[in-house]
Amino acid sequence: MFSTKITITNNNSSKPDLACLATGTLEVINNEKIKIEGLKIKNIGHGRAGESKIGFYLSLDTHFDQNDYFLDARSVSALAPGEVATLSFYEDIPSGNPPAGRYYLGYILDYDKKIDESNEDNNNDCYFDSPRVVVPERGNNNGGGNSNCTCTSITASAFCEDFEAFTTGGLNLKSNCFETWSGSLGGATDGIIESGNGNKYLKIKGQNVQNEQNVVLQLGDRVSGKYNLAFRIYLLSGNKGYFNVLHTFVPNSNHNKYAYEVYFNGNNSGHVRQGGRQTDFQYPSNSWFTVNQYFDIDNDQVTLTINGAFVASWEFSNTPDEYYNQVLKRLAAINFRALSGNDQYFVDDIKFTTVNNANNSIESREEEVNQLEAVETSTTFELNYYPNPVQNQLFVTFVTKEAQAVQLELWNAVGQVVKRHQVQAVTELTHEFDVTDLPTGMYYLKCVAGDNYMTKPVAIIE
Incomplete structure (x- = not known):
């Protein structure tokens, strides 16, 4: 559904008057993209309108102005009295700004006010009641x-x-x-x-x-x-x-x-x-x-x-x-x-x-x-290791927000610690284990950071 109204001016002004003749069709694709086709702008005034721009906006209500969330603009060709321009619009739905939520989509004609019109009050009368545009959380x-x-x-x-x-x-x-x-x-x-x-x-x-x-x-x-x-x-x-x-x-x-x-x-x-x-x-x-x-x-x-x-x-x-x-x-x-x-x-x-x-x-x-x-008061950490399977060198990276003492251990399948590396409080660590002296088979990489630990499987191959 859409809302549009055209106010006809009955004065003898020689100025142009841009109005929204048809809002067009709005398609919201997978809550990711906005697609509009068939938007029609008509010069209903008595004078020629030079080239102008239409602004596309998101708003929490149906009263659109330039304080709403601006998406982008499109150029409108010069229009003689009674002439119509047809436009389309295809853009990504923004994320982060504006804040996540459901918004109306509407237009503001001549949004940068380059055209001297006989009636400026009908430039923001064109908007969609539905579908609402959902801006996602990033x-x-x-x-x-x-x-x-x-x-x-x-x-x-x-x-x-x-x-x-x-x-x-x-x-x-x-x-x-x-x-x-x-x-x-x-x-x-x-x-x-x-x-x-x-x-x-x-x-x-x-x-x-x-x-x-x-x-x-x-x-x-x-x-x-x-x-x-x-x-x-x-x-x-x-x-x-x-x-x-x-x-x-x-x-x-x-x-x-x-x-x-x-x-x-x-x-x-x-x-x-x-x-x-x-x-x-x-x-x-x-x-x-x-x-x-x-x-x-x-x-x-x-x-x-x-x-x-x-x-x-x-x-x-x-x-x-x-x-x-x-x-x-x-x-x-x-x-x-x-x-x-x-x-x-x-x-x-x-x-x-x-x-x-x-x-x-x-x-x-x-x-x-x-x-x-x-540093933030968080005890979570991120552990990456590669390659797996490994033949020669096993690379381990550790990242945390809060500095912690870290211990990296490589265990064999019978529960013996075969490699160990310890450091005092750090927020980041990269370590390289040489595994060329170990038999092939299944091992486990254990990372202990503060009161938390994580264990990951590692395969050593020839």
């Missing part, structure tokens, strides 16, 4: 927020970025570490900072080939060492996502070299391309999950886990289509990009850390500790 991003967690140097041995230090809007005019692929800042290819549920995050959205959002986080052109790069990502059902890691990056260059590409295909399945091979994986929709990448440049190895599950481990010197190119063994950047209009995803809680070769724990200098997120 879900809680358990990473929290800390305005001190922001990247200030791409060569730091450790940094984090949770976007809390940014204002909403364009990303790159405010960042020391991010760049666009083209090197042009503040344009259509820039990432967008949005907020919701008490957090800010990076939004990457597809528009068209010329205006795809294409953001690069530079990582300092590292040619040796061991590093861990983790971030949280959120995709609505049906939305696609993509990122790649780069061996080389120069803004606005056609010669940048990819290390590998990761695709989220919009149906809870994805794949990684490296070395001319493709490895598939699964991921959840409508919730935040973690992508973790462990780089051992010295030993030419990279390991990818998604949502806590091992995906693959391969030679870091590979490219997506080429196996082993030792010249390219360099960690330059990660590229968050929209490949099509169906791409839309959100990124938060990026953490880059150096793994110290002496004790395989996260290196944390005093000035970098201050960049880590604020």
Whole structure:
């Protein structure tokens, strides 16, 4: 159902008067997208109306004004008296802003007031009674927020970025570490900072080939060492996502070299391309999950886990289509990009850390500790390990909000502890177990943190 009324002016004014002739049809697709077709705008006045814009809004009531939640605008061509323009609208339902809830959808004609009309009172009379548009909760991003967690140097041995230090809007005019692929800042290819549920995050959205959002986080052109790069990502059902890691990056260059590409295909399945091979994986929709990448440049190895599950481990010197190119063994950047209009995803809680070769724990200098997120009174922790099955090295990552003493143990099938690693109070830990001296078979990884523990199965193979 819709509501529209046209007020006919009976004066002799020579001015135009824009009015909503037909609201059109509204389709809400899977509570994710808004589709409107057949919206008709008519000039019912006596003068010609120049080109104008119509604003699309969400409101908690049927009294629409510019204090309601603005979605987007569409251009209306110049109209002679009696002439009609037909428009369509197709956009994602926002999440986080406005707050979750049920909203009416309506239009405001000439919303930026560029046309001098004989009657301005009928510009907001066009809206839908139903269906109501449901704005979903984005879900809680358990990473929290800390305005001190922001990247200030791409060569730091450790940094984090949770976007809390940014204002909403364009990303790159405010960042020391991010760049666009083209090197042009503040344009259509820039990432967008949005907020919701008490957090800010990076939004990457597809528009068209010329205006795809294409953001690069530079990582300092590292040619040796061991590093861990983790971030949280959120995709609505049906939305696609993509990122790649780069061996080389120069803004606005056609010669940048990819290390590998990761695709989220919009149906809870994805794949990684490296070395001319493709490895598939699964991921959840409508919730935040973690992508973790462990780089051992010295030993030419990279390991990818998604949502806590091992995906693959391969030679870091590979490219997506080429196996082993030792010249390219360099960690330059990660590229968050929209490949099509169906791409839309959100990124938060990026953490880059150096793994110290002496004790395989996260290196944390005093000035970098201050960049880590604020401690919260929570005893939950996240434990990831890979690969599984394992032949040589088992990598374990541990993350918690509250600093705790941590003990990692590897148990064999008869209940004997065969490997152990202990540290004092930490919020993050990366450890590497050498299992080459252990017989093949089933083992268990046990993590004890404070009063909590978790046990996971591990298979050691030849």
